[in-house]
Amino acid sequence: MHVRSFQLSDCTSVTELMKIALSEECYRNTIGPFSRQLSWDSELIMVAEEDGDIVGALIGTIEHNHGCYYRIAIHPDYRRQGVGKALVSAMEQRFQLRKVSRIVIAGDEHNKAAMPLYEAMGYGANKILEAFQKLSIISPQH
Numbered sequence: 001m002h003v004r005s006f007q008l009s010d011c012t013s014v015t016e017l018m019k020i021a022l023s024e025e026c027y028r029n030t031i032g033p034f035s036r037q038l039s040w041d042s043e044l045i046m047v048a049e050e051d052g053d054i055v056g057a058l059i060g061t062i063e064h065n066h067g068c069y070y071r072i073a074i075h076p077d078y079r080r081q082g083v084g085k086a087l088v089s090a091m092e093q094r095f096q097l098r099k100v101s102r103i104v105i106a107g108d109e110h111n112k113a114a115m116p117l118y119e120a121m122g123y124g125a126n127k128i129l130e131a132f133q134k135l136s137i138i139s140p141q142h
Contacts, residue, residue: 067095
């Protein structure tokens, strides 16, 4: 498995992955923020590849010098195989390079299923960003 930054050529594959890996409602709530983050800073979107196929993606963002894990999507056939941990570790390194003051997890209902992954990596309840609706990628300023 290879983890790397998102590239423009990944757009269709990542969109298809999100359709498969996320619930319909979660997908609808994620596609807009995904597009906004792409246009602002695609370096904060990480993908995991296996044999040339994208099997995981993690959308991050930086808000007020806080790194935030916004949404993770892992193909159902590749869950519990270390893809999520590899993506979170890669994003964590990216956040550290950007010298964020804190790393948090978007605390919306769609991230509940991923909480055991984050907790296993040391992100306890104190790292949940309850005010996720304030993220600029969710509701861009006009």
